[in-house]
Amino acid sequence: MFSGAQVSLYPMSDDFVGIILNAIEALDPWRDQLRLETDSLSTLIVGPPEVLFPAMRDLFCATARSGIHTTMHATVSRGCPGEPDDPICTPVAGGPRGMSLADLVAAGRDRVAAAPILELDIAAQFSLYPLGIGHHMDEIYGCIEFLKNSGTYDRSKNFCTALRGDAGPVFETLGQAFTGFGFDTGHLAMDVTVSANSPSDR
Amino acid sequence: MFSGAQVSLYPMSDDFVGIILNAIEALDPWRDQLRLETDSLSTLIVGPPEVLFPAMRDLFCATARSGIHTTMHATVSRGCPGEPDDPICTPVAGGPRGMSLADLVAAGRDRVAAAPILELDIAAQFSLYPLGIGHHMDEIYGCIEFLKNSGTYDRSKNFCTALRGDAGPVFETLGQAFTGFGFDTGHLAMDVTVSANSPSDR
Numbered sequence: 001m002f003s004g005a006q007v008s009l010y011p012m013s014d015d016f017v018g019i020i021l022n023a024i025e026a027l028d029p030w031r032d033q034l035r036l037e038t039d040s041l042s043t044l045i046v047g048p049p050e051v052l053f054p055a056m057r058d059l060f061c062a063t064a065r066s067g068i069h070t071t072m073h074a075t076v077s078r079g080c081p082g083e084p085d086d087p088i089c090t091p092v093a094g095g096p097r098g099m100s101l102a103d104l105v106a107a108g109r110d111r112v113a114a115a116p117i118l119e120l121d122i123a124a125q126f127s128l129y130p131l132g133i134g135h136h137m138d139e140i141y142g143c144i145e146f147l148k149n150s151g152t153y154d155r156s157k158n159f160c161t162a163l164r165g166d167a168g169p170v171f172e173t174l175g176q177a178f179t180g181f182g183f184d185t186g187h188l189a190m191d192v193t194v195s196a197n198s199p200s201d202r
Numbered sequence: 203m204f205s206g207a208q209v210s211l212y213p214m215s216d217d218f219v220g221i222i223l224n225a226i227e228a229l230d231p232w233r234d235q236l237r238l239e240t241d242s243l244s245t246l247i248v249g250p251p252e253v254l255f256p257a258m259r260d261l262f263c264a265t266a267r268s269g270i271h272t273t274m275h276a277t278v279s280r281g282c283p284g285e286p287d288d289p290i291c292t293p294v295a296g297g298p299r300g301m302s303l304a305d306l307v308a309a310g311r312d313r314v315a316a317a318p319i320l321e322l323d324i325a326a327q328f329s330l331y332p333l334g335i336g337h338h339m340d341e342i343y344g345c346i347e348f349l350k351n352s353g354t355y356d357r358s359k360n361f362c363t364a365l366r367g368d369a370g371p372v373f374e375t376l377g378q379a380f381t382g383f384g385f386d387t388g389h390l391a392m393d394v395t396v397s398a399n400s401p402s403d404r
Contacts, residue, residue, distance in 0.1 A: 006327070006361050008395065010273060016214040017401060040402030041327050041395060044360055071212060073275050075329055075393050077361045081339055125208070125243050127277055129331045129391060131338050136389075137283055158246055159208050159279045159391070187338075189331060189361070191277050191393040193210065193243060199219060200242030 001091070001185060002083035004046035005076040007056060012069040019066050026062035030055040035088055042075075049078050050092045053175030061120050061167050064196035076178060076190040081132070091179075101142050108146045108176040115172035123154070123201070124163040124170050126192035130182035143181040147173065160191075170194070203293070203387060204285035206248035207278040209258060214271045221268050228264035232257040237290055244277075251280050252294045255377030263322055263369050266398035278380060278392040283334070293381075307348045310378040314352045317374035325356070325403070326365040326372050328394035332384035345383040349375065362393075372396070 011019040027036070034047040034055060045052060060072045078089075099107065130139040147153045147161055152173045154164040163170050174192060182188035213221040229238070236249040236257060247254060262274045280291075301309065332341040349355045349363055354375045356366040365372050376394060384390035 002360075004360060006359065008273065010212040010214065012212060012214060012216075012218040014214075014216045016271065039359075040400045041325055041364065041397055046360070069218070071210065073395065075361050077329075080361065082342070083360060123243055127279075127391065127393075129333060131331060131333065132336055134334055134336060136333050140284070157208065157241075157244075158204075158206060158248070158285060159277050159282065162243065189329065189393075191329075191391075193275065195243055198242045 001079050001089055002046070002086050003049045003052065003078035003089045004044060005052050005056065005074045006042040006044055007059070007072065007074045008042045009059070009063050010071045010073070011063055011066060019063060019068060023059060023062035026058040027055060030058070033088070046086060047088055048090060048092050049179050050175065052076060053171050053178065057167060057171035060194055061118055064120055064122070067197060069197045069199060071193060071195045073193050076192060077188070078178070079185055079187045081187060101145060104142070104180055105146045105149050108180055109149050109151065111176055112150045112152060112169050112172045115168040118167045120167040120196060121165070122167045122170055122194055122196045123198070124174065124192060124194045125157060125160045126174060126177070126190055127160045128177055128181060129189040129191070131187040131189060133183070133186065139181050143177050146177065146180065203281050203291055204248070204288050205251045205254065205280035205291045206246060207254050207258065207276045208244040208246055209261070209274065209276045210244045211261065211265050212273045212275070213265055213268060221265060221270060225261060225264035228260040229257060232260070235290070248288060249290055250292060250294050251381050252377065254278060255373050255380065259369060259373035262396055262398070263320055266322055266324070269399060271399045271401060273395060273397045275395050278394060279390070280380070281387055281389045283389060303344050303347060306344070306382055307351050310348045310382055311351050311353065313378055314354060314371045314374045317370040320369045322369040322398060323367070324369045324372055324396055324398045325400070326376065326394060326396045327359060327362045328376060328379070328392055329362045330379055330383060331391040331393070333389040333391060335385070335388065341383050345379050348379065348382065
């Protein structure tokens, strides 16, 4: 399996370059589990599905703690048939497969409740795309059921779901949505945007 | 059918609010064909599939002409079974259905070649997600064949394809990818990022 993300950070500041360069060291604790490649549009992060969201969380929080209005966008994917297998992507643990939706929702909610509180309020919105299956909406509706019980659910929007809360639980919710839905080895993509310090929220 | 986009503009400037507010009037010529709703994360643009990309193009170009490093992200969708039909989304013209891939590629290339030149160099990367079908990679590989012949192809990246060139042809390429691939009335989503004035490109 191949899993990873194309990640872009957008600090809305004249000093966006300096803010990003300062934040990148937040990835240091994760580097031995990840492979990184940066170009002018995004940074590719390749690694196990469970590690992607904690690593993105630390990168985003380090940037947002500048106090500057910052957003991060990520195109996250696992199991794409067009990508070669890579040992660095081996899942850390088996996914919660074979569970009923009710148990999956309860397990996900427990994981979100146990997430660290990072004292940073954020908003997020994301879309989940289970690919290569005819009943993709079943997986999406199952995930929405989890989200509504996650404690971070904000509201449904056209094409996506909005979350809100502390960065710890919000990123845990995103990670649970990514690893807990869609077939274990199936192709799943996620389009996610995270925002902090928006003047619209003041 | 329902079609639209959640669009976010990111000018990397202390004056991001002013730059965005100045740019929004670029949507005025499109307003009678679109419905807009803005919140703190994105602006929902609902309208016919063929109108979405020209409208986003004009919005992005108006912002990028500030000279500030600006990116735009859009989650674009048509035919989602979870969204109600809306008359404002009625396609302006029938899609290029029933054509061979070779003819589809040639027709798309002609449309891109005829696009207006806007004298603004941009980079883009995007992922196309044909949903609810078992052979989604066939549609994706067909689209990649078109992209490689579009005149705006830059390179393949993990999880996405990068384009580069003048804003006119690049947005025409994106629009052709969105309307020309996936089933006519099927569920198709696109995750697209556009960038201008990046210091990495200087």
